Amino acid sequence: MRYEPDLIREHPPVSSLMESAYRRLKREIIELVRPPGASFTELEVAKVYELSKTPVREALARLHRDGLVRPLPRAGYVVSTVTLGDATDLCDMRSLLQSQAAALCAERGLPESDGARLAELAVDTDEDQLGGPRFEERFRANYEFESIIANGGGNHRLAAASVGVLDEIERIIRLSIKLDPAMPPERIRERQAIVDAITARDPxxxxxxxxxRTASARREIVGALAASRSIIHAEIGMP
Known part of the structure; x- marks a missing residue:
């Protein structure tokens, strides 16, 4: 079985109105169409989606369980905020899981097709910007790169956990890139170094x-979030 992040997974046709509302709302939240802190009501969503309130209510209950929204008493829902604590925890988990996955890839060896695709995805000629007109294409390519490595070690539990973290961190990465779209030039070299080590079978x-690579990403994500206006003006209390 191969595990793929939600961003690049081929989804079967939705089986219910609830599933349709859930998928659409989830992607709007993750892709920041509905940004952290945005509030809305069941009725507003139902009107936009041209659905009754029942499938929307069920979708919102599921998104609440996912931690992406929270209900407001008698006032609808609000998109969950992003915290530095969540960001650092997910970055650390990503590093732990993907570092082991990369080592297992090198030890086991990738199939020729996966190895060739990994090498292809390591190349990026737009070094100075992560944002921009090709952002979605490049972002998906990056997630495909991570997915090949997550699955390449042959450990299905590790692959599932790695992909789960990639799904959880997607919204945080998107937000950090909006806050600071610049990309240090060494990021491409870091990606190539992973490919070289896997190709050389050096765990x-x-x-x-x-x-x-994941340490660099952590610094960039946390740095962008920490420099945001909402953090700068946050009140700091006594411990």
Missing amino acids: DAAREAMQR
Whole structure:
């Protein structure tokens, strides 16, 4: 079985109105069409989606369980905020899981087709900007790169956990890129180093290369979030 992040997964046709509302709302939240802190009501969503309130209510209950929205007493729903704590926890989990996955890829060896695709995805000629007109294309390519590595080690539980973290962190990454779209030039070299280590069948080098890549991503994500206006003006109390 192959595990794919939600961003690049091929989804079967929706089986119910609730599933349709859930998928649409979830992507709007993750893609920041409905940004953190945005409020709305069941009725507003139902009108926009041209649905009755019942499937929308069921979709919102599911999104609440996912941690993406929270109900407001007698006032609808609000999109859950992003916190530095969530961001750092997810970055650390991503590094732990993907570093081990990269090592297992190198130890086991990737199928030729996956290895060739990984090498292709490591190349990015637009080094100075993560945002921009090709953002979605490049973002999906990056998630495909991560997915090949997550699945390539042959450990299905590790792959499922790695992909789960990628799904959870997608909204945070999108937000950090909106706040700071610049990309340091070494990020491409870090990706290539992972490919080189996996190709050379060197588990230690692959683990270390992925650790460097995820550490860079952590610094960029946390730095962008920490520099945002909402953090700068947050009140700091006594511990």
